[in-house]
Amino acid sequence: MPILRNITIKYKLILIIMLACITGLMLAGAAFISWEWNTFRSNIVRNVSTQAEMIAENCKAALAFQDAEDAKVTLNALHVEPSIIFGGIYTKDNKLFATYYRGYAETETHPDTLLDKGFNFDKGFLNVFEPIVLDGEVIGTVCLRSDLSPMYAMLKRNASVIIAVLFFSSFIAFLMSSLLQNVISGPILSLAKVAKAVSEKKDYSTRAVRQSNDEVGLLINSFNEMLEQIQQRDAELVDAKEKLEVRVEERTAELTTTNGQLTQEITERKNAEDQLRRAEEKYRTQFEGALDAIIVADAETGIIIDCNPAATRLVDREKSELIGKSHTILHPSERVKGEFSDTFSLHITEKRGQTLETQVITKTGKLRDVAIKATLLEFRGRKILQGIFRDITENKKAELRQVHLLEQLEKTNQELKDFAYIVSHDLKAPLRGIKTISEWITADYSDKLDEAGKEQLKLLASRVDRMHNLIDGILQYSRAGRVDEEKTVVDLNKTIIDIIDLIAPPENIKITVENELPTIECEKTRISQVLQNLLTNAIKYMDKPKGLIKIGCVEENGFWKFNVTDNGPGIEEKHFEKIFQLFQTLTPRDEFESTGIGLSIIKKIVEMYGGKIWVTSKVGDGCTFFFTLPTVPIAVDK
Amino acid sequence: MIILASVLLVAAIAPKAGAGATSSQEYQVKAAFLYNFLQFIGWPEDKSADNNQPLTIGIVGKDPFGDAFEPIKDKKVKDRNVITKHFESFEELKKSAEEGKTRKVEMLTKCHLLFICSSEQKNLKEILNLVKDQNVLTVGEMEGFLEAGGIINFLVVENKIRFEINTSAAEQAKLEIRSQLLRLAKRIVEGDKKTESSEKAGND
Numbered sequence: 001m002p003i004l005r006n007i008t009i010k011y012k013l014i015l016i017i018m019l020a021c022i023t024g025l026m027l028a029g030a031a032f033i034s035w036e037w038n039t040f041r042s043n044i045v046r047n048v049s050t051q052a053e054m055i056a057e058n059c060k061a062a063l064a065f066q067d068a069e070d071a072k073v074t075l076n077a078l079h080v081e082p083s084i085i086f087g088g089i090y091t092k093d094n095k096l097f098a099t100y101y102r103g104y105a106e107t108e109t110h111p112d113t114l115l116d117k118g119f120n121f122d123k124g125f126l127n128v129f130e131p132i133v134l135d136g137e138v139i140g141t142v143c144l145r146s147d148l149s150p151m152y153a154m155l156k157r158n159a160s161v162i163i164a165v166l167f168f169s170s171f172i173a174f175l176m177s178s179l180l181q182n183v184i185s186g187p188i189l190s191l192a193k194v195a196k197a198v199s200e201k202k203d204y205s206t207r208a209v210r211q212s213n214d215e216v217g218l219l220i221n222s223f224n225e226m227l228e229q230i231q232q233r234d235a236e237l238v239d240a241k242e243k244l245e246v247r248v249e250e251r252t253a254e255l256t257t258t259n260g261q262l263t264q265e266i267t268e269r270k271n272a273e274d275q276l277r278r279a280e281e282k283y284r285t286q287f288e289g290a291l292d293a294i295i296v297a298d299a300e301t302g303i304i305i306d307c308n309p310a311a312t313r314l315v316d317r318e319k320s321e322l323i324g325k326s327h328t329i330l331h332p333s334e335r336v337k338g339e340f341s342d343t344f345s346l347h348i349t350e351k352r353g354q355t356l357e358t359q360v361i362t363k364t365g366k367l368r369d370v371a372i373k374a375t376l377l378e379f380r381g382r383k384i385l386q387g388i389f390r391d392i393t394e395n396k397k398a399e400l401r402q403v404h405l406l407e408q409l410e411k412t413n414q415e416l417k418d419f420a421y422i423v424s425h426d427l428k429a430p431l432r433g434i435k436t437i438s439e440w441i442t443a444d445y446s447d448k449l450d451e452a453g454k455e456q457l458k459l460l461a462s463r464v465d466r467m468h469n470l471i472d473g474i475l476q477y478s479r480a481g482r483v484d485e486e487k488t489v490v491d492l493n494k495t496i497i498d499i500i501d502l503i504a505p506p507e508n509i510k511i512t513v514e515n516e517l518p519t520i521e522c523e524k525t526r527i528s529q530v531l532q533n534l535l536t537n538a539i540k541y542m543d544k545p546k547g548l549i550k551i552g553c554v555e556e557n558g559f560w561k562f563n564v565t566d567n568g569p570g571i572e573e574k575h576f577e578k579i580f581q582l583f584q585t586l587t588p589r590d591e592f593e594s595t596g597i598g599l600s601i602i603k604k605i606v607e608m609y610g611g612k613i614w615v616t617s618k619v620g621d622g623c624t625f626f627f628t629l630p631t632v633p634i635a636v637d638k
Numbered sequence: 639m640i641i642l643a644s645v646l647l648v649a650a651i652a653p654k655a656g657a658g659a660t661s662s663q664e665y666q667v668k669a670a671f672l673y674n675f676l677q678f679i680g681w682p683e684d685k686s687a688d689n690n691q692p693l694t695i696g697i698v699g700k701d702p703f704g705d706a707f708e709p710i711k712d713k714k715v716k717d718r719n720v721i722t723k724h725f726e727s728f729e730e731l732k733k734s735a736e737e738g739k740t741r742k743v744e745m746l747t748k749c750h751l752l753f754i755c756s757s758e759q760k761n762l763k764e765i766l767n768l769v770k771d772q773n774v775l776t777v778g779e780m781e782g783f784l785e786a787g788g789i790i791n792f793l794v795v796e797n798k799i800r801f802e803i804n805t806s807a808a809e810q811a812k813l814e815i816r817s818q819l820l821r822l823a824k825r826i827v828e829g830d831k832k833t834e835s836s837e838k839a840g841n842d
Contacts, residue, residue: 060818061678061816061818062818062822064677065671065674065801066798066799067800067822070822134674135714135715135716
């Protein structure tokens, strides 16, 4: 009812009253007409039925004696009733016996069906049937047909009167409701006017005037109270609004800060993602380009998940041949125990992260030595084992060769050492024999020999001595690499004093220690030999009336650098290398008794400790021998 | 004069009455009419005292009905059975009465309705005399029957069976004739006066 919603209360009231009036009048009219209709109908039925009964009674004999004329006479009495348009007497077997017509064509007026008794309505006509009974026996039927149009005409007239009354009443009702609605709508309208004014001007101090003591009066009272409350609330609201604005500003500021943080977070996350992606790409590049084979397998099932090109080369298989297969395809069958290979089992258990050596088998059945370093990773909730395989087949071979070579070398070396020792030792015995015999000859035959003979025998003895020294030197040299001695902590300051005492240098040569010498861990005999040989050499070749020999030591680059400086004849630069070679001397044999072995032994010892030895010199002014020893001693290979 | 006219009338009807199938149909109607007469006639109380006794239709003379009563013989009138009794010619009755056998004559007078066949025309007066005080409805089908003192006489008008009534004869026989029946009569004879009722009801 949208229309009802939009019209004013005034018209609503009028409309409601009118609707009620018209509905009531219409119902009353309808009831009246239907009641009248029923009355008319029952009246006419009763009327016609009476006529039919009369005729039935009167035409009994005529029917019994088949006197149609007489029956017709009886029927003709119907002409007093203008509404009856047809009367018929039917025999027992429903044949028309006598008829009466009024004004209509005969065929139209006959009833369609015959009843034994009673009535029916048929196309605006009423048919009444009455049996003709003679002595308890039905001998025929009377049918009367009555035209109902007079009745309809009467009904129509009545209806139009009622409608006229209805219109008139509605008009009166309209007038009255128009006048009386004001009683109800007046106060409401004035209230509405006030409400509108209030809402438009926002002036809550206005008040509506109460005009009556009914519900509308109550409504106006409530409205006024409400206005008062609103006035109060309004004030509160203004207050609250101000507070709210402050809060909104605060919140906005907070929000802006949060937003900034969020943006930063997003940027950071994005960076992290970028890094991750780059890391992944990097990993992928390394994975694909690695020289070592990399194979990734599920740690729980041992199924290969991924592998790189190096892996396919290692076992001569396509990538597709590996992925999805058990890792056991990689290993020769004797290394596979049950579901996992032994290496795999070790990698995922106690030897996690270690490098294990094993063998893999290629597609063609070739075995390859590999070192596998495996890492157990967690990838998307799945434990995976990433193994890096390095082909060490060639390394293994080289290693074997080296070991073999070393063994051979060591054997040869040993033989050589033994040989030198045995030779020098065995050569000494006949030499000693020759010397003894030459001494015997000198003693026994001094009187018989001339000066020249004695001189030659002397020469023989000196040559034998030289031979003896030579053999001793060789013996010493060979021993330098052989002597077994425990390393001890040696204070070189004490050692140097012992050595100088042992040498007992001549009066004209002075030996000084320039600064404090270190305490080192070494074989005492060997380091003493080095220092003794160098001092002995300096004294031996001293050509100055006042000899000066200085010993010093400095720490330099993890080494102790020792120097022994003399003011002797010096050495030409071209001999700097030569002097350290075996059996090399710079002066003729007869001038200085020298075997040419001493410096070779020093060099051998220094190098054994991982140090170096070299010489600097200016001819005529003397020379300086330098040698170094590591401050942290290295293990000497014996 | 009357007798002559009656004779003539009968002569006119007789050939029709004796005419095969039509006559049997005619007598079926007449038989039904006889039953109907019983409906519209009131007998004095002493004649119809005992309701258990059947109503009797007597037929005297040469019976023209044949088996025309067959279809209606079980029909009741005023809750009473109807029986038909056949009497020989009146001469035979007279003879037997003279011989002392009066029972048959007695029976004749006991009938409620007595149909006098055309064959008894010559004995008509005697028969009517015999029954005139016996409350018997006399029915005939001959010219001059009413004039002879009969109560109802069958006619054929326009091929339809009609009848005429002698009300004074009926009064004499103490029979009450219903007005409806009277209205249907083509002619009503009251005493010596004749009323042409057919004139007023005829072709209306």
